[in-house]
């Protein structure tokens with residue numbers, strides 16, 4: 875549903891831009907009609923209801939896509955912890971793209987099992 879909404883808004887934007895371009899090019903009637911439809915699609919998209927922001931199953935099964943991240947001078951990683959029970963944490967190592975999964979919240983320290991790099995260490999603990 876969310877992606878459909880986004881698609882409708884995107885389509886609306888495209889139509890508005892396209893319509894505007896045609897209008898500027900002298901095709902007033904044609905461009906104006908497309909522009910109006912674009913605005914309608916845009917407004918419809920904006921007011922479209924999003925029934926379920928959280929699909930628990932979808933959230934529970936969600937994993938970040940495993941892809942190496944750009945190294946910005948330090949080891950990049952991505953930690954995602956679920957808000958709802960069961961608490962589940964995924965750690966994506968930016969160095970080797972290893973995706974580690976564990977039950978419970980984000981640990982104080984984490985060493986990537988894939989490449990052995992210490993990804994983080996909380997100093998206050």
Ligand SMILES: [Zn+2]
Nearest residue numbers: 967970986989
């Ligand atoms: Zn790693």
